[in-house]
Amino acid sequence: xxxxxxxxxxxxxxxxxxxxxxxxxxxxxxxxxxxxxxxxxxxxxxxxxxxxxxxxxxxxxxxxxxxxxxxxxxxxxxxxxxxxxxxxxxxxxxxxxxxxxxxxxxxxxxxxxxxxxxxxxxxxxxxxxxxxxxxxxxxxxxxxxxxxxxxxxxxxxxxxxxxxxxxxxxxxxxxxxxxxxxxxxxxxxxxxxxxxxxxxxxxxxxxxxxxxxxxxxxxxxxxxxxxxxxxxxxxxxxxxxxxxxxxxxxxxxxxxxxxxxxxxxxxxxxxxxxxxxxxxxxxxxxxxxxxxxxxxxxxxxxxxxxxxxxxxxxxxxxxxxxxxxxxxxxxxxxxxxxxxxxxxxxxxxxxxxxxxxxxxxxxxxxxxxxxxxxxxxxxxxxxxxxxxxxxxxxxxxxxxxxxxxxxxxxxxxxxxxxxxxxxxxxxxxxxxxxxxxxxxxxxxxxxxxxxxxxxxxxxxxxxxxxxxxxxxxxxxxxxxxxxxxxxxx
Numbered sequence: 001x002x003x004x005x006x007x008x009x010x011x012x013x014x015x016x017x018x019x020x021x022x023x024x025x026x027x028x029x030x031x032x033x034x035x036x037x038x039x040x041x042x043x044x045x046x047x048x049x050x051x052x053x054x055x056x057x058x059x060x061x062x063x064x065x066x067x068x069x070x071x072x073x074x075x076x077x078x079x080x081x082x083x084x085x086x087x088x089x090x091x092x093x094x095x096x097x098x099x100x101x102x103x104x105x106x107x108x109x110x111x112x113x114x115x116x117x118x119x120x121x122x123x124x125x126x127x128x129x130x131x132x133x134x135x136x137x138x139x140x141x142x143x144x145x146x147x148x149x150x151x152x153x154x155x156x157x158x159x160x161x162x163x164x165x166x167x168x169x170x171x172x173x174x175x176x177x178x179x180x181x182x183x184x185x186x187x188x189x190x191x192x193x194x195x196x197x198x199x200x201x202x203x204x205x206x207x208x209x210x211x212x213x214x215x216x217x218x219x220x221x222x223x224x225x226x227x228x229x230x231x232x233x234x235x236x237x238x239x240x241x242x243x244x245x246x247x248x249x250x251x252x253x254x255x256x257x258x259x260x261x262x263x264x265x266x267x268x269x270x271x272x273x274x275x276x277x278x279x280x281x282x283x284x285x286x287x288x289x290x291x292x293x294x295x296x297x298x299x300x301x302x303x304x305x306x307x308x309x310x311x312x313x314x315x316x317x318x319x320x321x322x323x324x325x326x327x328x329x330x331x332x333x334x335x336x337x338x339x340x341x342x343x344x345x346x347x348x349x350x351x352x353x354x355x356x357x358x359x360x361x362x363x364x365x366x367x368x369x370x371x372x373x374x375x376x377x378x379x380x381x382x383x384x385x386x387x388x389x390x391x392x393x394x395x396x397x398x399x400x401x402x403x404x405x406x407x408x409x410x411x412x413x414x415x416x417x418x419x420x421x422x423x424x425x426x427x428x429x430x431x432x433x434x435x436x437x438x439x440x441x442x443x444x445x446x447x448x449x450x451x452x453x454x455x456x457x458x459x460x461x462x463x464x465x466x467x468x469x470x471x472x473x474x475x476x477x478x479x480x481x482x483x484x485x486x487x488x489x
Contacts, residue, residue: 006032006135008128010318010442014103014112021061021111021365030063030099032134033115034070036127037096044096045073047160049086051102051194051254052470053111054219056080057154059101062172063113064157067099080217082194082255084351085344087120088169089162091347094118100212102194105252107225121323121348127141134414167202174357176206182364186210186357187245189236189259191226192218194484195251199353208360213239221253228252228259228339228352237265247363247370249356256350257339262361262370271298271387272374273359276337279304279377287332287344292325294318295424296438296451297337300377300385307381316425317440323348337387337451383434387453388460392468394448399441402471403449406439413437435459437467 006013007018011030015021026276037044043213046067050060064074075095077086086098096118097314103112115123115131123131179186186203188210190196197213203210213235214222224232228250240248240261249259260268263416278301292313293301302312307363313331319342321422325347335341340350340387343358359370378384394402410418411428415436422428426440428451435454448471452463 001034004132004135004139006132008115008132011104011122011320012100012102012112012114014106014110016109017111022100023205026059026062026101026113027066028135029113029131030066030139031070031138032066032131033099034072035134035138035190036131038070041096042488043071043073043112045075045093046092047075047077047086047089047095047098047162048157049077049081049102049162050098051100051104052080052192052217052219053101053103053108053253054193055111056101059111061154061157064154066154068157074157074165076154078145078159078161080194081162082166082198082251082353083114083160084256084349084353085166085198087116087347087349087351088166088239089160090116090118090120092294093160097123100254102254103252105225105227105257108220108223109287109329109334114428116349119323119348122261122318122320123151124320124433125187126323127331128188132285163198163201167198167205169346170202170354170357171206173343173354175361175462176208176357179357179360179364180206180208182367184209184247184360184364184399185243185245186360187236187240187243187248188212189233189239189248189250190209190215191232191250192216192221192252193226193255195353197256198255199249199251199356202353211239211243211245215358226253228257232266233259233261236261237267240265249359251352251356252339258352258355258359259339260356260370264369264371266371268370269298269387270335270339270341270383271300271337271367273355273370274333274337274341275300275304275385276370276373277341277355277358277362278333278335279307280308280358280365283345284365285332285344289344290330292322292331292334294322294336295422295426296389296440297335298385298387299434299436300381300451301335303381303383303385304377314422314424319350337389338454363383384455386455386457386460387451388457388464389440390450390452390468392448392450392471393446394471398472399448402439403441405462414463414470435463437463438473439467 022240050056075259200212304307439452
């Protein structure tokens with residue numbers, strides 16, 4: 001029995017170009033989406049967007065062709081567009097959703113497809129399961145076409161631009177006046193992705209000093225990929241120092257994730273940014289409301305909530321779950337440790353552009369570096385929180401063995417007493433001293449992720465090292481190919 005190559009993970013379907021991400025499979029996935037939306041509405045209209053990856057325009061035209069052949073109206077974006085801008089356009093036009101051809105932050109050899117519903121948020125599991133079931137049925141039918149390059153030119157479809165309406169919305173959410181008055185020098189790194197022409201343009205339009213780098217298209221993304229990780233932002237650090245900027249901002253390939261460098265060029269943990277912004281929004285917007293975080297995200301958010309007399313919603317990994325709480329107006333801010341954020345009154349989707357702008361506003365108002373603000377927040381909540389994420393490329397047998405071992409009940413782990421276990425997503429073990437560890441398989445990449453948090457960076461790193469040794473059943477091995485997405489300052 002063959003396994004379908006089309007599977008929707010944490011954030012859409014992603015695969016290697018020309019391996020599983022082919023024109024034939026794109027046609028299959030889009031045909032299944034067309035069937036799904038027509039089951040909800042007899043005359044649906046979908047936006048089709050795309051990023052700056054290899055063959056993005058061609059994949060988008062393929063999607064548009066298939067949708068039209070299945071009786072679905074198409075609005076094709078007139079250029080590469082950020083995921084949050086497309087989400088905003090869905091809501092503004094009251095469409096039935098969007099198909100976005102993007103692999104977000106994944107390396108250059110990947111492409112992907114995200115499907116959003118009429119609420120602007122990522123499709124929930126019940127929707128993607130229905131689409132996958134339709135794919136399975138369609139796979140059994142004879143092919144209706146060769147699955148080659150699309151024949152229809154882009155001009156054959158109605159074209160739209162989500163830019164101006166989205167930038168106008170940012171003007172309602174961000175206090176640009178205080179940024180301008182503080183005379184901040186902002187340096188922006190688009191990492192050759194969709195944030196170019198959006199974050200830099202809105203700053204320019206607001207009369208704010210800003211410099212932008214890597215705004216041109218490069219389908220190889222400098223050979224590193226459009227991820228806002230610390231190693232990828234070395235060019236931003238250099239530009240920040242050269243221009244003597246107060247903050248460096250970055251967005252990933254589809255601009256749904258954010259990266260931040262402090263004034264001294266130090267990479268700043270998304271976890272810490274989420275906590276600082278939550279505290280800032282409660283104090284400046286008067287939003288005395290809960291926040292939402294995934295199970296993999298820092299408990300510093302919980303400490304901030306306690307300080308303000310609010311609470312925290314915990315979700316599985318995947319912003320779609322956080323987005324549901326934004327739609328219901330239950331939270332002031334929702335975030336994930338993987339640099340995803342949105343706020344009350346905005347789209348139920350990650351927005352790296354908005355996140356960066358709110359960081360700039362916070363710096364302008366507080367008149368202090370992010371490092372200074374974090375130290376002050378630690379003092380206010382009465383403790384320090386240092387999260388770390390380690391990515392493990394495991395041999396198949398080690399991964400299978402670990403998945404089985406994680407089903408066990410633990411009263412102690414790594415010599416620590418387990419206060420309570422949380423199986424919201426993977427297995428999280430919380431210890432008496434407030435430290436914790438989470439082990440789970442990635443929903444977007446062939447990895448096992450190990451998340452740890454403790455009162456010092458060294459303690460978090462030690463916990464991660466001990467967990468890796470436990471996973472392999474021995475001391476650390478060179479075979480692990482472990483990469484650490486550090487949360488250090």
